[in-house]
Structure formats: C-alpha cells, structure tokens
Amino acid sequence: MKYLKLNLFATLLVTGITAFAQEVKLAPTPPMGWMSWNLMEVNVNETGVKEIADAMVNSGMVKAGFNYIFIDDGWQGGRDNKNNIIPDAKKFPSGIKALADYVHSKGIKLGIYSDAAPLTCGQYTASLNFEEQDARTFAKWGIDYLKYDYCNAPEDVATAKQRYGKMASALRKSGRDIVFGICEWGPREPWNWGSEVGGQSWRTTYDIRDKWMDTEGKGGVGIYNVVDKMAGLAKFSGPGRWNDGDMLVVGLHGLKGPSSAFNGKGCSQAEYRSQMSLYCILNSPLYASCDIRKMDEDAKTIFTNTEVIALNQDALGKQAERKIKTDVWDVFVRPLANGDFAIAVLNKSGITQATKINFADLGLPDKYEIKDLWQHKVTGKANKWTGDITSHETKVFRLKKV
Template identity: 75%
Template sequence: MKLKLVFALLLIAGTISAQVKLAPTPPMGWMSWNIMSVNPNEKDIKEMADAMVASGMVEAGYQYIFLDDCWQGGRDNKNNIIADPLKFPSGIKSLADYLHGKGMKMGIYSDAASLTCAGYTASFNFEDQDAKTFASWGIDYLKYDYCNAPEDVATAKLRYGNMAKALRQSGRDIVLGICEWGPREAWNWGAEIGGQSWRTTFDIRDKWNDTDGKGGVGIYNVIDKNAGLAEFSGPGRWNDGDMLNVGLKGVKGPSGAFDANGCTDAEYQSQMSMWCMLNSPLYASNDIRTMTETTKRILLNKEIIALNQDALAKQAERKVKNETWDIFVRPLANGDYAIAILNKASSTQNAKIAFSDLGLTAKYEIRDLWQHKVMGKANQWAGKVASHETKVFRLKKV
C-alpha cells in the first residue's frame, strides 16, 4: 500500500513538473481567428510574424503565432492530417521553421471530435497520429477545441486526456490549451489530465459587457468570471480569458458577432490590465501590420506585461466588488504588490482607496504602470478613474 502511495505521489509530482516546464508563465502571442477567420494562409501569417518582430512584440514576449481553425486539407492516403495546399503551399513545417528562425513559436488548432467548429478535419480517434504529425512539423502549442463533441464532463476529460498523453509521447514539448469554453469547468480537472491552460468562457466578442441581452461574451464578463478562479491558477496552469480585443475597433468578422461594435481605448486598456493581473495567456488578435500608436502602447506596456509574467505566478484576488468598483490585489515575486482599480460605472468616478482596507498595512511608493511614473509615497490613493478605465499601481514598501 505504501509503495502504491509513493508511486502515485511521484506520478503527480512528475506531472506537475512537466506542466511547469511547458508553460511556466502564461503563453503570449497572436491568434489568427479574428482577422483571418476561415482563410488563414501562409502569406498573411508570414507577414504577421514579420510585423510582430518589427513592432517590438516578439521582444516584449509575444512569442507565438497561433494558427486557428480552417488550415486543414483533410487526410492523405495514410490518414495523416494535411494542410490545405492552396492556403499553405509550402506546408506547415516550412511555416514553423520560418517562425522558429525569427525566435518565435508556432501554435496550431484541432478539435476533440471528428470535425472542427468550422467543419474541417479534426483529431478524435487520431490523437496519437496527429500529435506525432504536429511534432514532426515543429509545433509548440495545440489549441484543442470541443465543437461537435458530447456535452458531459467525463467524455471531455477522457478526450482531452487522450490528446494530452499523445502530445507527451510525441517526442516534442507541446503545450495543450483546453478550449471547452467553461460549461464543463475544466479548471477543476484540466491540470490533472495534462493541460496547461483552459478557456473559462465562450468566445469573447469586441464589446465591453453583455448587458443588453443580445448575447456574446464581453471583456468585463471574462474579468468577472476569472476573478473567482484564482485558486486554479499558477505555473503551468492558467485560466484562459480568450483573445485580446485590443485594437480591433469593431472590425468585421468573428469578433463582431452578437452586435459587438468595438470598445473604447479605456476598455481595451482595461482588458490588457486585467488579463495581466489575472494571469490569462495573452494572445493579440488585431492586425499587427496596421496597428495604431495607441494599440502599440497598450499591447507593448512592459510594466503591465511584467505582472502577467511575474515569477510568483499568483493570480490577483478581488478584494472589493460593488456597483461601481472592482479592486484587485496581486503579490509579486520581489515583495511588491500590484493593485488594479476598475471603474464599472458609465461615467468618471472619484476614488479614495485606503490600502489597509485591502490588507496592505504599510506605507508604499506608488508607481502608476500606465503613466510610467511614481505618484508619491503613501498608505492610500485618491484620484479620478474614467468610465471602464482600470488604474494599475505597483506598490513598493518604504
């Protein structure tokens, strides 16, 4: 009995170690879906990679390009999954080599059923074969969707577990992103079966909040959901808030579903702030080739990104939630704290925050991470917060 217990503990320890190795901090990159939708292609992906390097995104930590649905061309006469030869004439391995040559990584998409969400070839009953194919191409990440699959939790755990095992045995380190959208609460079991992240909501749309009953998940809907999942987050296990809307500005396509017409720059900045505070993977989805300076400023804020990538990896906890304010606190690896003050109201509000009310009893140097300057030394902060703006401060004990 004791030997069995020791073996089980060693197995769990080994699984945790592998989780951390694959994704010690939340993955960062760019996702093809919102801009390319059903027509991802080699030319545009390479252009996007070039733009990510030129813009400073890769240097800032956005390593991945995630190739979403609709890249598939079926299976060959040996049942190997293949890319659409018109969209990817040089093949996926060539594209992965191109990204790796730029110091980047490549993610790809499949589904735990026979067909993907868009009706393309998926991986159910071909897990081992597809995992080995992905490994031979040099894939670094798999987004694994759940369209056309049974709704129950047990089947989801089985199908995701089978793919996780196949990836581990593929001969290459490949991160597994579980994309079952939340109904089966993958945060309860995702790490156990071998996943490194799990979507917590249905697909995000380019809107602030679903308050009009038209449907679709908005930025604040995700914040509110992930705020309650801090205990499930840590090295190698991340609550995935879905794509960053930053810079979409109401572009036509998937992000515009459910009458989503875009967000203000304050709302986009809040999304970036809160995705970083809440340890979500960061994958931009705007057209990097035509970014505005405002979009660059939001996506490339290294002080905000540093929260997301902090070595302590402890997700922020919501300390205040009322009709007007959400206030979050996050401890950091060097002993500092980050606080985020989100104004949910439709107009500018005056805030006065005593840090002691948040459990922070010392006096602190207060650094505004969006203004990039120290605001003073105190045990409180007072100021104006615009509608749907999030103030983010780094507090250093003095």
C-alpha cells in the same frame, strides 16, 4: 539491505521529482502571442502568417514577450492515404514545417488548432481517434502549442475529460514539448479538471466579442463578462495551469468578422487598455487578434507596455484576488515574486468617478511607493491612493514597501 532500501528510495524520489518537473515546465507563465481567428477566420494562410510574424518583430511585440503565433481553424486539408493530417495546399503551399521554421527563425513559437471530435467548428478535419498520429505529426512539424476545441462533441463532463486527457497523453508521448490549451468554453467547468487531464490552460467563457459587456442577455461575451467570471477562479490558476480569457480585442475597432457578432461594435481606448490591464493581473494568456501589420499607435502602446506585462509574466504566478466589488468599483490585488504587490482599480460606471483606496482595506497595512504602470512613473509614497478614474478605465499600480 538497509542501504539498498535507502538507495531505492532515493532513486524513486529523484525520479518523482524529475517527472514532476517535466509536468510543470510547460507554460510556467501564461503564453503570449497572436491568434489568427478574428482577423483571418478560416482563411488563415502561409503568406499572412509570415507577414504577421514580421510585424510582431518590427512592432516590438516579440521583444515585449509576445512569442507565439496561433493558427486557428481552417488550415486543414484533410488526411493523406496514410491518414496523416495535412494542411490545405493552397493556403499553405510550403507546408506547416516550413512555416514553423520561418516563424522560429523570428524568435516566435507556432501554435496550431484541432478539435476533440471528427470535425472542427468550421467543419474541417479534426483529431478524434487520431490523437497519437496527429500529435506525432504536430511534433514533426515543430508545433509548440495546440488549441483543442470542443465543437461537435458531447455535452457531458466525463467525455470531455476523457477526450482532452487522451490528446494530452498523446502530446506528452510525441517527442516534443507542446503546450496544451483546452478550449471547452466553460460550461463543463474545466478549471476543476483541466490540469488533472494534462492541460496548461482552459477557456473560462464562450468566445469574446469586440465590446465591453453583454448587458442584454442576448449572447456575446464582452470584456467585463470575462473579467467578472475569471475573478472567482483565482484558486485554480498558477504556473502551468492558467484561466484563459480568450483573445485580446485590443485594436479591432469593430472589425467585421467573428468579433463583431452579437453587437460587437468596438470599444473605447480606456476599455481596450482595461482588458490588457485586467488580463495581466488575472494571469490570462495574452493573445492579440487585430491586424498588427497596420495597428494604430494606441494598440501598439498597449501591447508593448512591459511594466504591465511583467505582472502577467511574474514568476510567482499568483492570480489577483478581487478584494472590493461594488456597483462602481472592482479592486484586485496580487503579490509578486520580489515582494511587491500589484493592484488594479476599475471604474465600472459610465462616468468619471473620484475614489480613495486605503491599502489597509486591501490587506496591505504598510506604506508603499506607488508606481502608475500606464504613466510609467512613481506618483508618491503613501498608505492610500486618491484620484479620478474615467469610465471603464483601470488604474494599475505596483506597490513597493518603504
């Protein structure tokens, strides 16, 4: 009996460990890719998605780690006579399965969109009460990620948890590993419950616009509004559970469409680079949204900076903490898996500012080799950094103890 009990305990222990491993293996690092919404809105289509996939490969983005395409709202064509959700035949004449096969052949995964209500934000067919059937369909098509929106749904937290939990359960039972992105926009504070109900990421704010910041309180979240929100959510982030800052607006340059709402007139190059820098150090999923088929060299340089991306994809998965916040400066620090540290220094003011950052003030008392990850070079070995930072620019350094 003693041995039987020990064997039973060992079996239960192994089973528990295996179940835990299955739960955390999805999105061990933040997903990276391209999302269709800002460029294509509800006009997303098969030809455009294939062209984007080709451009992601040719531009070096896939090699840099951008290995998802996320199809947003507008792909749906209703349901068939067996209530299976189907794509719009004009937009996707070959079907989603064929498109997934094409995208997979390029080394890219495919994400799709639905909503926890009868209709989506764009008033297309959604998944409420069809969760298991739709999850099986998505798995059959070869889908790797589901963005699950919350338009046309009740405002209370309990219903959101129930609806998101139901879809998460359906995805787990679908027979395919499908990453689950909760797109509730933040009012019900999904960072408190998103992982509990089965999500791998959760949006922290309403939709981002192509601007630095909403300063008038008239609506429309800007880059810094998102960063400021996410800065207080570090304890909720880690492997398989990510605070999601919404799309990268890098390279949009005031493009007419969703990103131009609420005075989204475009950002400076320093601001676009800051979004990438700060999203990387804060572990947000990274999904580009500009037309990468014809993006400029500045955008390409941002999307293919593998040294900055390495911070976002670091195996330790620990989101940076904001150590300094003044009217002018935000300074973030995060540990990395190999023992290095990364710091990001943002000048929030409207003019170039000189600063001296003493590493000891950030809890880093040693001397470090300092590598500037945008200049791609070591700038010295010291216990501090001194220099000028332009308006809305973010300096990113990797510190190696010497």
